[in-house]
Amino acid sequence: xxxxxxxxxxxxxxxxxxxxxxxxxxxxxxxxxxxxxxxxxxxxxxxxxxxxxxxxxxxxxxxxxxxxxxxxxxxxxxxxxxxxxxxxxxxxxxxxxxxxxxxxxxxxxxxxxxxxxxxxxxxxxxxxxxxxxxxxxxxxxxxxxxxxxxxxxxxxxxxxxxxxxxxxxxxxxxxxxxxxxxxxxxxxxxxxxxxxxxxxxxxxxxxxxxxxxxxxxxxxxxxxxxxxxxxxxxxxxxxxxxxxxxxxxxxxxxxxxxxxxxxxxxxxxxxxxxxxxxxxxxxxxxxxxxxxxxxxxxxxxxxxxxxxxxxxxxxxxxxxxxxxxxxxxxxxxxxxxxxxxxxxxxxxxxxxxxxxxxxxxxxxxxxxxxxxxxxxxxxxxxxxxxxxxxxxxxxxxxxxxxxxxxxxxxxxxxxxxxxxxxxxxxxxxxxxxxxxxxxxxxxxxxxxxxxxxxxxxxxxxxxxxxxxxxxxxxxxxxxxxxxxxxxxxxxxxxxxxxxxxxxxxxxxxxxxxxxxxxxxxxxxxxxxxxxxxxxxxxxxxxxxxxxxxxxxxxxxxxxxxxxxxxxxxxxxxxxxxxxxxxxxxxxxxxxxxxxxxxxxxxxxxxxxxxxxxxxxxxxxxxxxxxxxxxxxxxxxxxxxxxxxxxxxxxxxxxxxxxxxxxxxxxxxxxxxxxxxxxxxxxxxxxxxxxxxxxxxxxxxxxxxxxxxxxxxxxxxxxxxxxxxxxxxxxxxxxxxxxxxxxxxxxxxxxxxxxxxxxxxxxxxxxxxxxxxxxxxxxxxxxxxxxxxxxxxxxxxxxxxxxxxxxxxxxxxxxxx
Numbered sequence: 001x002x003x004x005x006x007x008x009x010x011x012x013x014x015x016x017x018x019x020x021x022x023x024x025x026x027x028x029x030x031x032x033x034x035x036x037x038x039x040x041x042x043x044x045x046x047x048x049x050x051x052x053x054x055x056x057x058x059x060x061x062x063x064x065x066x067x068x069x070x071x072x073x074x075x076x077x078x079x080x081x082x083x084x085x086x087x088x089x090x091x092x093x094x095x096x097x098x099x100x101x102x103x104x105x106x107x108x109x110x111x112x113x114x115x116x117x118x119x120x121x122x123x124x125x126x127x128x129x130x131x132x133x134x135x136x137x138x139x140x141x142x143x144x145x146x147x148x149x150x151x152x153x154x155x156x157x158x159x160x161x162x163x164x165x166x167x168x169x170x171x172x173x174x175x176x177x178x179x180x181x182x183x184x185x186x187x188x189x190x191x192x193x194x195x196x197x198x199x200x201x202x203x204x205x206x207x208x209x210x211x212x213x214x215x216x217x218x219x220x221x222x223x224x225x226x227x228x229x230x231x232x233x234x235x236x237x238x239x240x241x242x243x244x245x246x247x248x249x250x251x252x253x254x255x256x257x258x259x260x261x262x263x264x265x266x267x268x269x270x271x272x273x274x275x276x277x278x279x280x281x282x283x284x285x286x287x288x289x290x291x292x293x294x295x296x297x298x299x300x301x302x303x304x305x306x307x308x309x310x311x312x313x314x315x316x317x318x319x320x321x322x323x324x325x326x327x328x329x330x331x332x333x334x335x336x337x338x339x340x341x342x343x344x345x346x347x348x349x350x351x352x353x354x355x356x357x358x359x360x361x362x363x364x365x366x367x368x369x370x371x372x373x374x375x376x377x378x379x380x381x382x383x384x385x386x387x388x389x390x391x392x393x394x395x396x397x398x399x400x401x402x403x404x405x406x407x408x409x410x411x412x413x414x415x416x417x418x419x420x421x422x423x424x425x426x427x428x429x430x431x432x433x434x435x436x437x438x439x440x441x442x443x444x445x446x447x448x449x450x451x452x453x454x455x456x457x458x459x460x461x462x463x464x465x466x467x468x469x470x471x472x473x474x475x476x477x478x479x480x481x482x483x484x485x486x487x488x489x490x491x492x493x494x495x496x497x498x499x500x501x502x503x504x505x506x507x508x509x510x511x512x513x514x515x516x517x518x519x520x521x522x523x524x525x526x527x528x529x530x531x532x533x534x535x536x537x538x539x540x541x542x543x544x545x546x547x548x549x550x551x552x553x554x555x556x557x558x559x560x561x562x563x564x565x566x567x568x569x570x571x572x573x574x575x576x577x578x579x580x581x582x583x584x585x586x587x588x589x590x591x592x593x594x595x596x597x598x599x600x601x602x603x604x605x606x607x608x609x610x611x612x613x614x615x616x617x618x619x620x621x622x623x624x625x626x627x628x629x630x631x632x633x634x635x636x637x638x639x640x641x642x643x644x645x646x647x648x649x650x651x652x653x654x655x656x657x658x659x660x661x662x663x664x665x666x667x668x669x670x671x672x673x674x675x676x677x678x679x680x681x682x683x684x685x686x687x688x689x690x691x692x693x694x695x696x697x698x699x700x701x702x703x704x705x706x707x708x709x710x711x712x713x714x715x716x717x718x719x720x721x722x723x724x725x726x727x728x729x730x731x732x733x734x735x736x737x738x739x740x741x742x743x744x745x746x747x748x749x750x751x752x753x754x755x756x757x758x759x760x761x762x763x764x765x766x767x768x769x770x771x772x773x774x775x776x777x778x779x780x781x782x783x784x785x786x787x788x789x790x791x792x793x794x795x796x797x798x799x800x801x802x803x804x805x806x807x808x809x810x811x812x813x814x815x816x
Contacts, residue, residue, distance in 0.1 A: 027033030091247045118136040119286035120213040121164045123428045125151045128168025146258040154297035155274040160266045167259040173232035218242045221264035229256040266733040286429040289354035304339045356397045360387040380404045386483040390475050394468045396451035406498040420446040425454045481516045504583045508590035524578040535594045543612045548600040551577035553585040553668040564654035603666040622700045629709045637725035648697035655702040659695040659737040667737020
């Protein structure tokens with residue numbers, strides 16, 4: 001300027017030199033200032049200033065608070081100011097206006113618990129590792145940047161940050177925007193419209209199409225940063241707060257080599273996910289059988305030995321008599337002391353590998369048992385197991401175990417328990433909360449199912465609605481029943497001792513597998529005093545003329561063996577099954593036939609034995625001879641008590657029996673129904689069966705029946721015949737397993753019959769004795785009325801007395 005206007009009388013050459021020098025000085029100063037600024041930024045403490053929320057002049061605006069929080073978010077190797085500058089220069093992507101609504105739907109509605117985020121991120125990492133491994137088959141150089149295939153989890157409690165790193169295929173900048181910005185370009189309005197109109201199953205399918213598993217991170221984090229390196233691109237950073245996201249190149253360069261690190265800035269209420277023990281539990285729960293090693297950054301305490309004299313030796317003079325040294329060393333060794341140190345290192349978490357992926361022929365018995373114990377936390381070995389692979393509509397691998405002992409709460413339906421079958425999809429644990437994965441009667445079965453065909457997305461939370469689950473269930477049940485059928489006799493006897501009741505329950509609960517279950521049934525039999533028999537063995541022993549399978553139900557073997565219903569069958573050498581378990585008769589009632597042989601309850605109407613023509617004619621003659629007696633029993637003696645009276649084919653020793661109709665309740669069934677809790681309610685069906693009249697069968701060869709017939713033939717109004725008939729009816733009621741409706745009346749008739757047997761007057765009562773005079777009796781003490789306002793119970797008085805005695809002793813003690 002001076003040169004131009006001609007001020008000062010100075011040569012132009014000199015001014016030019018001065019101007020150039022000044023310009024150089026200014027540039028050097030600016031450069032030095034910039035270097036100092038960068039140095040200050042790099043030397044800044046990586047931790048957040050504890051006084052960040054304070055201000056000398058008091059509180060500031062919310063904008064300043066937000067600004068401080070944003071500045072506090074950083075990455076290792078990048079300072080706060082650098083992170084802020086990178087964020088300003090980054091590509092900024094804004095989600096659609098309804099993204100907040102969608103995120104709330106995803107986070108709050110589709111996930112039932114927060115811990116799922118770790119499962120999702122590990123699952124994504126496993127997929128990335130699978131991709132690079134698959135790529136390396138055609139491109140071996142793809143693995144050179146990072147040969148190791150693993151997942152590492154590290155919690156930074158000081159900065160409230162959780163890192164999940166994999167050495168998978170990584171993502172390019174375009175893939176970061178595309179894969180992690182799926183929600184932004186999926187059409188939220190279209191999503192909401194379809195979602196609101198869809199059925200629950202269709203909603204799950206829609207959600208699966210959006211691939212929102214990654215966004216479960218926002219369940220526990222308010223900001224998520226993804227750093228990724230792909231072989232075909234430089235390392236980039238993606239960050240989001242669920243409302244929008246930024247993408248920029250990582251100034252640190254290629255630190256990962258290859259792979260992805262997901263960094264979660266954990267919310268205050270989710271700090272428990274920074275605890276190594278919590279993380280380890282979640283990994284073992286959800287991702288124990290991932291194909292790749294999962295390492296967790298953990299601390300452990302180790303003991304380190306040090307020489308206590310080490311420092312003393314250092315201080316002593318190095319010049320010393322060699323002979324003295326040897327002598328001193330021989331006399332005593334340096335003392336050792338132990339120091340406890342905390343060491344941090346990577347620890348392998350998923351050390352149990354999925355043996356179901358191996359061939360069954362290559363796995364030893366010991367390996368199966370060890371896997372069973374690790375899976376179920378059971379100290380005992382499994383009784384039996386099956387390892388198979390299913391193909392067809394849905395493909396899956398499975399190992400199922402039968403525990404050696406039944407759980408104590410196996411029959412308690414009031415307890416809501418998780419399924420013992422753990423479902424995995426591509427080695428990722430999905431759930432064990434499918435109540436209907438196995439039928440109730442097989443709830444004791446434990447094991448795993450691993451399928452590659454099921455959807456691995458948010459719909460897993462309600463996956464039981466998926467039709468493929470029903471297909472899997474059907475195949476699992478068939479495999480278990482096939483395993484039970486093939487068990488050796490010794491093992492099956494152990495199994496039956498523990499689980500017989502639930503298998504019998506399965507007969508009437510599972511019509512589709514009823515015939516398969518019937519082949520497993522075992523019952524006591526008249527053929528052997530102790531051994532159980534199967535239905536197949538019974539049929540094999542049946543005579544040529546025998547058309548049905550006979551059975552008798554009761555509370556014990558002794559009861560059914562002495563029942564009048566089995567007298568004729570046992571005499572003829574016909575085998576009878578003894579059903580002594582309370583659930584046995586339910587089981588048989590729902591089983592129509594076995595091997596084309598129908599079942600016959602010998603306590604019910606319809607029993608028909610093979611007879612010769614001579615026997616048939618004899619029965620016909622007896623029926624004609626007893627016709628008046630049978631009519632008298634039905635219309636006079638037992639009127640309103642029985643359906644009808646008939647001659648019996650099943651009695652040989654007993655005079656009579658009370659038989660239920662073909663569709664009625666036997667005595668054993670009625671007793672069971674009365675014992676049920678719900679039997680107290682007014683159930684019309686139950687009332688009908690209990691009030692149903694029975695068939696009164698008499699033994700025409702029994703002397704008592706003959707005597708009654710003779711009296712009835714002479715005089716139908718004979719009081720003794722009437723009394724005996726009613727007494728026989730009551731006795732038959734008890735003998736047949738039913739309850740008496742009027743036990744007092746039955747006892748009175750017994751008294752009358754006893755008097756008659758002893759030639760006593762039936763009307764004669766007990767001898768009366770004179771009571772003592774009232775004045776001779778001791779007087780009843782009269783108690784004074786109690787005033788409830790002032791009444792003090794004796795135990796309270798005793799307590800007060802004890803208290804006073806203790807206080808007195810205490811005073812004496814103090815005086816002493």
